[in-house]
Amino acid sequence: MATILVVDDELGIRALLSEILTDEGHTVELAENAAQARAARELFKPDLVLLDIWMPDVDGVTLLKEWAGCGMLTMPVIMMSGHGTIDTAVEATKYGASAFLEKPITLQKLLRAVEQALVRPSPSTPARDPVSLGHPIRAVHGSMSGPSNGSSSLHDGYGSLVGVADVGAHPAAHQTFDLDRPLREARDVFEKSYFEFHLAKEGGSMTRVAEKTGLERTHLYRKLKQLGVDLTRNRRGAA
Numbered sequence: 001m002a003t004i005l006v007v008d009d010e011l012g013i014r015a016l017l018s019e020i021l022t023d024e025g026h027t028v029e030l031a032e033n034a035a036q037a038r039a040a041r042e043l044f045k046p047d048l049v050l051l052d053i054w055m056p057d058v059d060g061v062t063l064l065k066e067w068a069g070c071g072m073l074t075m076p077v078i079m080m081s082g083h084g085t086i087d088t089a090v091e092a093t094k095y096g097a098s099a100f101l102e103k104p105i106t107l108q109k110l111l112r113a114v115e116q117a118l119v120r121p122s123p124s125t126p127a128r129d130p131v132s133l134g135h136p137i138r139a140v141h142g143s144m145s146g147p148s149n150g151s152s153s154l155h156d157g158y159g160s161l162v163g164v165a166d167v168g169a170h171p172a173a174h175q176t177f178d179l180d181r182p183l184r185e186a187r188d189v190f191e192k193s194y195f196e197f198h199l200a201k202e203g204g205s206m207t208r209v210a211e212k213t214g215l216e217r218t219h220l221y222r223k224l225k226q227l228g229v230d231l232t233r234n235r236r237g238a239a
Contacts, residue, residue: 001025002047002118007037007063008080009055013103017050020107021114023219034058041067046075048117050101053081053088061092068096076117080105108184115183192227199229 004026006017011032018028029044031037034057041049053060060079067073079092082103089100098120099113195209202208210217224231 001027003027003029003044004114005029005031005037005040005044005046005049007031007034007040007049007055007060008052009033010052013052013080017105017110020110023222024111024114026114034060034063037063041072048075048114049077050114051077051079051097053079053092054083061088061095064092064095064097076120078113078117112182112184115187119183188227191223192229195224195227195229199231204231 001024004021006014006021006028007030008014008017009032014030014032018030021028029040029046031040033055037049037051040046051060051064058066060081064073064077064079067077073096076098077096078099078101079089079097080101080103081088092100098117101109101113195213198209198212202212206217206220210220213220215223
């Protein structure tokens with residue numbers, strides 16, 4: 001997950017974005033003006049910045065230009081505005097912004113923009129070899145798979161990923177995921193299957209699933225509701 005800096009002079013916007021992105025597993029830092037944004041950028045070295053355009057001291061486009069001019073635009077920046085124009089969006093893009101979000105920002109648009117920004121190389125950072133980003137990659141019968149750690153993943157050559165987990169004969173242990181779809185949709189399908197598996201394994205116990213997945217119960221409820229997981233299935237009355 002990423003460290004994301006949210007820069008907005010409105011407390012409500014900062015709080016809302018922080019809650020959403022924290023629920024998604026990101027670390028969120030907050031700033032309410034350009035001065036705080038400069039300090040937070042130096043201190044936290046964020047992977048992504050969500051930057052409001054209209055701020056009382058220095059506007060977001062000016063701050064974006066400043067970072068670009070000083071060679072400090074080493075992370076993607078998503079601009080936000082409730083009063084933006086096409087000209088403003090074009091100008092922001094010219095100076096290195098990766099996206100422009102118009103307020104009020106919908107959950108779907110926010111998460112899609114964040115995901116797309118995080119998978120792209122930052123404006124002044126060259127793309128890295130995927131091998132350097134994680135575990136070594138090995139070939140398996142002409143396909144690619146990650147390291148073996150009790151589970152494996154094999155590409156079938158037709159845009160699908162077959163996940164095989166060493167968890168016994170549970171029906172959810174063997175799943176095929178269609179990768180030929182937008183990232184957000186593919187992740188939702190995987191996460192829904194993941195949580196349904198753990199709910200079934202724990203007999204519907206939200207407490208044990210929260211402990212197993214590392215989520216607080218309130219965040220877990222919100223995530224399951226968002227994914228459309230049936231909470232009545234596999235429930236044995238456990239809390």
